[in-house]
Amino acid sequence: MPTLLDVTDFGVLPGHDIDAAPGVRAVLGAACAVDGPVVLRFPPGEYHLWPEGAQRRELYVSNTVGDDPRHRVKTIAVLAEAADDLVIAGEGARLVLHGLQTTFAVVDSRRVRVEGLEFDFAVPTVVDATVVDAGVEAGRPFRVIRVPEATLFSVEGASIRWHGETLGSGEVAWEGRDALEYTQIHDPSGRWTRRGPNPLFEGVRSIRPVGEHEIRIDYDQGGEPADLGLVYEMRLTTRDHPGALVLDSSEVTLSGLRFRYLHGFGVVAQTSRDVTVEGCEFQTPPGSGRYTAGFADFVQFSGCSGRAVVSDCLFDGPHDDPINVHGTYLRVTGQPDRRTLELEYPHPETAGFPQFSPGEQVEVVDRGTLQPIATATVEQVRQPSGSAHDLPLRTIVVTVDAELPDDLTGWTAVENVTRTPAVHIARNVFRNVPTRGVLVTTRRPVVIEDNRFERTGMAGIYVSCDADEWWESGPVRDLTIRGNEFVEPGGPAIFLDPRNTRSDPGRAVHSGVVVTDNRFVLDGVPALDAKSTRGIRFRNNGIVRHGRSTPDVVLRSCSDVGVELDGAEPNDPQ
Incomplete structure (x- = not known):
């Protein structure tokens, strides 16, 4: 017991x-x-x-x-x-x-x-400001915004200071002014959210509270604001x-x-x-x-x-993004000998934790093609602990069990292919999402089934693999997408988009992708947009279109493709 x-x-x-x-x-x-x-x-x-x-x-x-x-x-x-x-x-x-x-x-x-x-x-550290009134008075536009009861603020001249609570030290937990550093826009009636500009604090003439949680903002010039009912979601970025x-x-x-x-x-x-x-x-x-x-x-x-x-x-x-599954590519910065690599975390938001243990397998890839160059097993590693700064936090030195090619510095990256999960994402609902619903990059089996994606700002499902920007690894080898519903996504419903700069249909980054028995409701975007992928099977999917017309399937540098579109042909710009 x-x-x-x-x-x-x-x-x-x-x-x-x-x-x-x-x-x-x-x-x-x-x-x-x-x-x-x-x-x-x-x-x-x-x-x-x-x-x-x-x-x-x-x-x-x-x-x-x-x-x-x-x-x-x-x-x-x-x-x-x-x-x-x-x-x-x-x-x-x-x-x-x-x-x-x-x-x-x-x-x-x-x-x-x-x-x-x-x-x-x-x-909360996000300010949700709803436009509850807007118009023009004496030739000048105005808005009235309402913020939640939990939001703390003070009006200081023609500016608003947003802030957190006062802590025991006497300091406030956080603070910022006006539009803060980042905004996305939410429409409660349309049930969508998008990234976009924030006009609330442009050309401000005066700001004054008009209720306990309402603020009136008057502007120097301009027409009547057309954003009544929209919510500006504002935050800092750290x-x-x-x-x-x-x-x-x-x-x-x-x-x-x-x-x-x-x-x-x-x-x-x-x-x-x-x-x-x-x-x-x-x-x-x-x-x-x-x-x-x-x-x-x-x-x-x-x-x-x-x-x-x-x-x-x-x-x-x-x-x-609601769900993101990935590994981390490390850039090769040095090669003291044929079995030793000096590596670094290139992205400023990811560093400081260990990547390897002896006995795990690593793969070296060409950063331009994302194609494997060599695989080996880790024998020794010098790396950060993940819980202390007594060792360098951005660099790792790894020794493997086999000789590697010469001259790997600068143009290659390394992934730990042992630390890659099998993934099952099922029966979830995604709504009011400004970005993608699911990001996934793993070489082990992935099943994404029976989910509902409602008006995502970008793709419903996004498969990348990137050794240049976010450095999120790696390729997919066995991906099944079935029984899902995609309702009016802002980008391709399914987007297979490895970030390789050099593509060869004979050497694809991704492979083994099955898209079956899904329902797509689309406006001006494809159901599937795929790049550098081998072995796509697209079948038994229902596609309903309204608004702008576009090809149902777009293929770029893909091979061994089987697409069933009720008699229509997929679009391949290459």
Whole structure:
């Protein structure tokens, strides 16, 4: 029988404004110290967690702030570390975070399940400003914007200062002015979200509050604003924390969680094995006037292995991609001898964590063609630890078991092909997404089935592979896309787009892609746009078109293609 622990036994009481962080820290420490299975329970109710009493760890996380020393220490509200056979259960429990924090982290653990909890922030770090009135008075245009009750601000002359809470140190958690650094636009009635310009603070004459949560902005000149009802979602751009983290762990399940807001970079599973996200809801609280549930991505798997599963989830209102599965290419910067490579993290937002272990297989690729040059097995490696800055954070030196070709410096990259997961993404709903629904680059089997993609700003499913910009590896070898519904995507519904600069149909980057039994509702975009892919099978798909006409399938430098289009031919510009 498992050991049962209750947070209330450690002085954590629901329904109180007092800081629950010290008690949560104590009960998690006790749970992780038990030898044997543990169930840790949060009774129903609301709990407030402030950063002063939270755990802190120096951690380096993919796609966040890289090795920026200002943000190396992460504040974590709920930390399970070195735990085995742990269940954290909290159906009906709502955890409200204050300041800037990671909601929870599972680090160096095995067989952990987190279920039933709801996570939110007292003051979200995105400002959702809805235009509730607009017109022209005395020859000058004006808007009235409404912000949610949770948003804090002050009007200072002809400017607005947005800010977080005042912490125990006396400092505010965060602050910025006017349009902040990034905006996307949401239409609640049309149920779409797009990246775009922010006109709210252009040519401002005056700003004044006209209600507790409403602000009037008058302009020097211009016509009547035509954006009544639209929501401008504004934020800063520094991803200083992962929203949640599964790090160096295995057999971790996140089940029935409700993420009302995630600051930073979503739920990141990094260098972990067999991670499942099931029945989770990524959506703001109903009736809150908020529309943004995530500062960036919702779920990301980086350098994982085993199986990555995402099923039966609702993804509504991110500021980037809901699901992204990838590895990381490292640039070859030196070659001391035929068996040793000097490598570096080239992208400023990804660095500081280990990439290799002895016995794992690596592949060297040509960055221009993304074609493999050589494979070998790691024998020795000198690399960052992922949890400290006592070693260089951007460079890795790896020694392999076989001689490699000469002169690999500069034009090649290396991927760890052992740390690549099989993927199953099923029965999810994607809505109010400004970007792509699913990004996936892994050579192991991938099945994406029975999902609904509603008006994504770009492709519904995007398959890249890139050793030049984001450095997200690698090729797909076995990808099945079946039984999905794509409703009015802003780009190709399915986009196979490796970022190779030199293509040869005889040497494709991707292969083994089956697209079958899907339904496409399209306006001016193809159902499938594929580049440098071998072995595409496109069959038994239903396509409904309205608006602009375009080819159903576009192929570029592809080979061995089988496309069934009810008598129509795919378009191949090459």
